[in-house]
Amino acid sequence: MSVAEREPKIVGFLCNWCSYAGADLAGTSRTSYPTSVRVIRVPCSGRVNPQFVLRAFQLGADGVLVAGCHPGDCHYSTGNYFTRRRFLLVKRFLDYLGIDQRRFRLRWISASEGPKFAETIREMTEELRQLGPRDAAAVEAHAE
């Protein structure tokens, strides 16, 4: 498969209480969405250390999604407010280091928002397809 037609790879860090359940709902409702996402379940979006995000990119992700409960709904009350602050900064910093900020998303997805999860993956996959692989040279080398 050449680089151009390769499906983008997304690493999704989903909070256990909302977004993971939302993704699960998308599945049980048989909503179809691209198979581009690899899900990693975390206890809270606040658990996502920015180092995880960079590591995911370095290990070949074309995009990274962090998803958690809507502000005000975090299972631990305030975890996602800290997540929001942190990633406002991190998104810009990744971009500054040369990782296009369109490759990173943070989304609030509740347990009942299966369709929103599916839509997020669709949108992101589409955008990443247009951006192309993050590191084409590395992907080619890997494929050989």
Added chain:
Amino acid sequence: MRSEAVRAAARRLLEEGKVVRFLGHAPGFDPTSPFPQLITRAEEAERLVLDHFCAPNLAKYLLDYETQEGVTAVVLKGCDALGLARLLADHRVARDRVWVVGLPCPGMLDRDKAAALLPGVQEARAEGDEFVLTGAGGERRVAAGQVLLDRCLVCAVPTPDDADELLGEPVPGRPVPREEDAAVAALEAMTSAERKAYWTEQFSRCIRCMACRNVCPACNCRSCCFDSEEPRWLSRVTDGPAQEMFHFVRALHVAGRCVDCHECERVCPMDIPLMKLNHKLLQDVEELFELERAFVPREVEPLGIYRPDDPEEFA
């Protein structure tokens, strides 16, 4: 410049028993590169110097005496005092265990700039808005702006505001509004691929000596993720991803806590432009969280709090 004053202060404080140790500067192998010097007896005060080359920030050395008895006196310039404020805000140092001998700072010289203007430079004295450099190559008079450290050119806080005593009259603040950092703006104007290439090139020179971490008053954790074996955040190789990880983490761990002292960049033996990372984060912290002078330590760091109405870009 103030060598006599610092010796007198050290002698007095140690003789009176007000402090048990005194941290100052002493001549290094080269007079333009003084070493930190710890003394514990009044007779040793003769060793101390305080001149226009005393750029090293001594605040971080206070951590070495954390578990030892007694009060430590330390010589601090305005920028160094922000480093101490950082350590205090982080509860790494107790204020009553420190005696601050503050230097109302006339500005410190960049030894590389000085050596370029007068090869073999040994000494410098201030005369108005100029410095007179002397050394084997004779004498040369240069404008302050040509030879001061970059950080001193825009210094907002030359006099420590929390000193127990001052070596001289306070230097009035030079409240230079920090202009939008041109270096950061230039990088922001590049494409993503150009920035990636720029940083890859810069980071590739890093020898991972850790001087930038070790000197930084904000990098003060008891155990550092870079030293952790399990999980191993940083591989020992210095390939592209590892260098990128190191610099990403170092800068982010001090985001909102960096005191803008430029020490990391000054000590880097490979001239990596670390302040371009720190300034980017500082600017974004101020802008996103509506803060002014975010480099001045406050009780709660900007990333340790939130506001329900923080900018919502994620929805």
